[in-house]
Amino acid sequence: MSDAVIAGVRADRLAGLHLRESNRFAQTRPKAKAALLAGADAFLDGVPLHWMRDWSMPHLPLIAKAKGARITDIDGYQIDDFCLGDTGSMFGHAPPAVAKAIRAQAGRGLTYMLPSPATLEAGALLKARFGAMRWQIATTATDANRFAIRVARAVTGRPKILVFNGCYHGTVDDVMVELAGGQTCNRQGLLGQVADLTLGAVCVEFNDLAAVEAALAKGDVAAVLTEPVMTNSCMVLPDAGFHAGLRALTRASGALLMIDETHTISSGLGGYTRVHGLEPDIFVVGKCVAGGMPTAVWGLTEDLAARYGLANAARAAGHSGMGTTLSANPMQCACLVATLDKVMTQANYSHMEALAERLATGLSRVIGAHAAPWHVVRVGARVEFICAPGPLHNGTEAAAAHQPQLEAALHLALLNRGSLIAPFHNMMLISPATKKRQVDRLIQAFDEILTELFRA
Incomplete structure (x- = not known):
């Protein structure tokens, strides 16, 4: 058994989760994989913009369409989108x-x-x-x-x-x-x-x-x-x-x-x-x-x-x-x-903030239930779980709290359970089109993943 621990999670258990989730993703996105193999070589490093390599999937999905707070990939998966273009689509896709x-x-x-x-x-x-x-x-x-x-x-x-x-x-x-x-x-x-x-x-x-x-x-x-x-x-x-x-x-x-x-x-x-x-x-x-x-x-x-x-x-x-x-x-x-x-109306912001509070409360509850040394921060419609104790006070503390290996596995596991969050950190956004059931699915998926990572 490995003694190494990352943000309260055993390193060997984390590695096992990441491997299983990577295999699961690759097996369920054959159309995207084939399309990328056939056509991505036109782009530098296989992507049209370099930071697309920062996603944690073994290969990228290809998005067929996006509407409201959901995206659909060419393999037919409908995904609850909490990344929302890293704020670019914070008010939903194609309002x-x-x-x-x-x-x-x-x-x-x-x-x-x-x-x-x-x-x-x-x-x-x-x-x-x-x-x-x-x-x-x-x-x-x-x-x-x-x-x-x-x-x-x-x-x-x-x-x-x-x-x-x-x-x-x-x-x-x-x-x-x-x-x-x-x-x-x-x-x-x-x-x-x-x-x-x-x-x-x-x-x-x-x-x-x-x-x-x-x-x-x-x-x-x-x-x-x-x-x-x-x-x-x-x-x-x-x-x-x-x-x-x-x-x-x-x-x-x-x-x-x-x-x-x-x-x-x-x-x-x-x-x-x-x-x-x-x-x-x-x-x-x-x-x-x-x-x-x-x-x-x-x-x-x-x-x-x-x-x-x-x-x-x-x-x-x-x-x-x-x-x-x-x-x-x-x-x-x-x-x-x-x-x-x-x-950009008060009515839409009220909806966004109410669901963001529901999400933040639910994630905090899961973190507490598993005694994870993590915390949650919310700014209006923006929510983030941080894999370190908090609150943080400056950029040096924020950099030290960042856990790329752990976050990559979490992001991939959430995607395989139907929820997409931002690739660069653990940021989630609520849009006017986001539904309560989407928030609850994300909380449930987060709980399922932490149950595995923190099991006795």
Whole structure:
């Protein structure tokens, strides 16, 4: 018998579970396996985007269709989807209002570098949902963050962006830094990065206001860029008073406060910012804001927009380094209108939060019943079980709590029982289309798996 234990689970028992679940998946998806063998070699490493290799299946399924909170693969399996495109489809797959908007706009043209009537409607709805800012439309939240960082540097005349260790802001090169031995350095896993990113970024731990104050005291930080809740690894909630302290420190130092709600839009109507009364200078949200159509938005306060106007007027003529050709296209605007008006509603959030609470409570009950040294965190419609004791306080603790070997086996076992969760961590989302029975099936599957892993 092996003495090795991973997050309370015997390593040999975990290995046995993973092997059985891998065999089970491979045996039940022959059509997908054959199709991939015949056609995937056109893509680098067999996938159209590299992180698709991060899923824990022995090979990928091929999805035939997705509707509401269910996906169907070409082998005929209907799967309860709690990944929901890692937030991209948080309001469900193909919400009817968005699908209708896509059909209507498709007949009027896809992109023409000029606004449509829907653009003006989208602007009014952005103000209503998120606040009276001056808005811009991008294609991804990565783009939105990148452009907003340029604005922050331009108006402050300062080079550095402060981020938190383990943060998630898409693939913005400028902030791909981490802490090592208490010092900011390039993230170790970066591919092909030759620039010294520490010239433009400084990294401290989440929830550490003293470290924030010390970094801001140097006078070279243009903006603090943060998620309201850390979501990139194991979820970390803000300590009481953290956001109020962050706002006070940035104002005192002359730095701007950028809030990235790309994941925490799950918090409720208007995101964590509106639910909890935060006061950012720059607000960013992407992924699900247009119902799954690739879209992000970023907004500036009135005061900051005026400062940007002065900086923009003073620059030399030529390319500003901001903007992409397909951003703010009429299809995006049509989908923004449909989502903000018909889908991103208080009624839908109430449904999502009620079922998310049911899921969190059920998972916690199972964890307690098996005396697993794990815990559950919920932020609105977003739920995560973490295979470590909690709560966690910063990115270093979150990284230490991450258990890739255990999580891979759990994810695969859940999928074989009909529930799909996010591949990168143990995140689950509830959509307006999610049903109580789907939540209960996931809890039951989780209990079945933990019963095997923690049996005497």
